[in-house]
Amino acid sequence: NAGVTQTPKFQVLKTGQSMTLQCAQDMNHEYMSWYRQDPGMGLRLIHYSVGAGITDQGEVPNGYNVSRSTTEDFPLRLLSAAPSQTSVYFCASSKLTGGTYEQYFGPGTRLTVT
Amino acid sequence: SQQGEEDPQALSIQEGENATMNCSYKTSINNLQWYRQNSGRGLVHLILIRSNEREKHSGRLRVTLDTSKKSSSLLITASRAADTASYFCATGRGNTNAGKSTFGDGTTLTVKP
Numbered sequence: 001n002a003g004v005t006q007t008p009k010f011q012v013l014k015t016g017q018s019m020t021l022q023c024a025q026d027m028n029h030e031y032m033s034w035y036r037q038d039p040g041m042g043l044r045l046i047h048y049s050v051g052a053g054i055t056d057q058g059e060v061p062n063g064y065n066v067s068r069s070t071t072e073d074f075p076l077r078l079l080s081a082a083p084s085q086t087s088v089y090f091c092a093s094s095k096l097t098g099g100t101y102e103q104y105f106g107p108g109t110r111l112t113v114t
Numbered sequence: 115s116q117q118g119e120e121d122p123q124a125l126s127i128q129e130g131e132n133a134t135m136n137c138s139y140k141t142s143i144n145n146l147q148w149y150r151q152n153s154g155r156g157l158v159h160l161i162l163i164r165s166n167e168r169e170k171h172s173g174r175l176r177v178t179l180d181t182s183k184k185s186s187s188l189l190i191t192a193s194r195a196a197d198t199a200s201y202f203c204a205t206g207r208g209n210t211n212a213g214k215s216t217f218g219d220g221t222t223l224t225v226k227p
Contacts, residue, residue, distance in 0.1 A: 050213060092213075107156045
């Protein structure tokens with residue numbers, strides 16, 4: 001299994017541009033999430049999904065859209081990039097097993113908005 | 115706002131010593147997780163402790179949870195240089211929220227050889 005994969009690894013955008021960060025998992029996990037991590041800080045939840053066709057907002061959803069058309073894929077769209085969105089973005093997936101769960105994280109996408 | 119707060123923010127120890135990191139949180143939880151993040155990498159799940167558990171072990175890791183004090187601690191025994199990383203606690207509100215965790219800002223651990 002490849003686990004959780006993210007593309008691209010690095011991206012530079014100009015203010016106002018849009019782009020999609022890709023996330024895929026091959027573990028058949030129901031739950032998928034997008035987090036952002038700013039320097040020296042923990043992760044903040046942007047959006048999450050409990051299954052195909054179901055998404056919900058997290059702590060910092062403004063400026064981002066998501067969709068979940070398949071179990072495997074959970075892309076994150078930046079609608080109009082702003083410098084405040086410069087961050088490292090992590091995608092995660094998890095599955096309930098025996099009443100507990102473990103989140104698996106992708107390697108991250110480093111985004112710079114100029 | 116962040117749910118969890120780790121203490122200390124940074125910790126430097128010698129190889130072979132034990133490292134203890136603490137996490138405090140604000141609201142009721144279903145579980146608490148600890149993660150490790152090596153520099154420039156993604157997070158790796160270390161251990162999850164449920165709200166009805168008080169202590170859990172995994173190899174050289176020992177996690178405690180005190181729900182009355184809304185706090186948890188992570189103990190790494192006999193530390194190694196390879197344990198150098200940032201450690202984060204994250205809280206979960208329930209199994210129906212498995213995709214949602216609220217993270218603290220982390221403790222940066224440096225283990226000197």
